[in-house]
Amino acid sequence: GAVVSQHPSRVICKSGTSVKIECRSLDFQATTMFWYRQFPKQSLMLMATSNEGSKATYEQGVEKDKFLINHASLTLSTLTVTSAHPEDSSFYICSARDASRVGAFFGQGTRLTVV
Amino acid sequence: KQEVTQIPAALSVPEGENLVLNCSFTDSAIYNLQWFRQDPGKGLTSLLLIQSSQREQTSGRLNASLDKSSGRSTLYIAASQPGDSATYLCAVNTGNQFYFGTGTSLTVIP
Numbered sequence: 001g002a003v004v005s006q007h008p009s010r011v012i013c014k015s016g017t018s019v020k021i022e023c024r025s026l027d028f029q030a031t032t033m034f035w036y037r038q039f040p041k042q043s044l045m046l047m048a049t050s051n052e053g054s055k056a057t058y059e060q061g062v063e064k065d066k067f068l069i070n071h072a073s074l075t076l077s078t079l080t081v082t083s084a085h086p087e088d089s090s091f092y093i094c095s096a097r098d099a100s101r102v103g104a105f106f107g108q109g110t111r112l113t114v115v
Numbered sequence: 116k117q118e119v120t121q122i123p124a125a126l127s128v129p130e131g132e133n134l135v136l137n138c139s140f141t142d143s144a145i146y147n148l149q150w151f152r153q154d155p156g157k158g159l160t161s162l163l164l165i166q167s168s169q170r171e172q173t174s175g176r177l178n179a180s181l182d183k184s185s186g187r188s189t190l191y192i193a194a195s196q197p198g199d200s201a202t203y204l205c206a207v208n209t210g211n212q213f214y215f216g217t218g219t220s221l222t223v224i225p
Contacts, residue, residue, distance in 0.1 A: 009212070036159065044149060044161055044206070044213075093213055095159070108212045 003027055004096050006107025013084055013114055021079045021110045023094035028105075029074035030096035035067075038091040047092075050077055084114040117142045119207050121216035128195055129224050136190040136219045138205035143183050146210040150179050150190050153202045153218070162203075163190070195223045 003026040013019050023033060032051050038044040048064075050056035050071035058064045066088075068080040077096070081088055093109040118141045128134055138148070147166045151159040163172045163179040165188070171180050178191040188205055202218045 034159070038208075044151070044159065046159060091208075091213075106206075106213065106215045108214070 004030075004094065004105045004107045006094055006110055008110060009108065010111045011113070013112070015085055015114055016083055018080055018082045019084055019112060021081075021092055021094075021112075023077045023079070023096065023107050025075050025096045025098075025105070028096075028098045030077070030098055031074065032097050033071055033077040034095045034097075035069060035077075035079050036093045036095070038093070044091075044093065047079075081112065084112070086114045088112065089114045117145075117207055117209055117212075117214040119205060119214045119216040121203075121205060121219050123219060124217070125220040125222075127222040127224060130195060130197060132195050132223075133191070133193050134195055134221070136192070136203050136205075136221070138188040138190070138216055140186045140188075140207045140214070142209070143186055144209065145183065146208045148179075148181055148188050149206045149208065150177075150188075151204040151206065153204060159204065192221075195221075197223045197225045199223050 005024045007022045034049050035047045036044045046059050047062045048056040048058045048069050050069050052071050052074050056069040066082055071077040091109050091111050095106040120139045122137045145167050149164045150162045152162055153159050165172050165181045176193040181188045200223050202220045204218045206213050206215045
């Protein structure tokens with residue numbers, strides 16, 4: 001099956017710094033990537049959808065200037081949490097799909113802790 | 116390593132039928148289990164979240180159960196409708212990682 005690699009799996013950063021999370025499709029070209037986050041004891045929620053070479057589409061309530069998404073190639077999307085604060089501590093997960101496959105494939109997530 | 120399996124891979128039913136989707140996982144040390152719906156070309160929509168201490172959650176025509184000791188969860192859909200046609204995914208959260216099943220593709224025939 002298709003593999004999506006997400007890195008890092010865990011990161012701890014200081015408040016005010018920026019953190020970049022990478023999502024790579026290893027054996028297929030990802031025309032679309034999705035970014036999700038999950039706060040403790042809450043459901044996984046879609047943050048944004050990105051198509052290769054286009055600006056990401058953000059869900060309502062997600063600050064696009066705070067969560068920068070870059071999908072510059074068909075195998076890589078990045079999510080940068082800028083000026084992170086403790087309330088940004090969450091589990092972030094990406095998924096990727098290509099035009100020829102049904103469904104999407106998921107990374108295993110990144111647990112971000114802002115101290 | 117946690118492995119999540121969903122059976123069946125595909126299911127086609129006539130409108131109005133009740134149906135059950137199955138999800139099994141190999142390691143019972145989970146934080147929670149979540150059922151999602153995915154429409155073609157779209158991201159995930161969360162349907163139900165069951166914490167590890169819970170046995171059941173209900174939302175409208177949907178009911179999800181969790182038997183952690185046996186590593187099983189079911190999603191029951193009552194009185195199915197054509198709009199229920201989608202791929203249904205279960206995901207196990209171990210606290211450190213998510214493990215997703217490969218999904219059940221449901222088609223409800225009018």
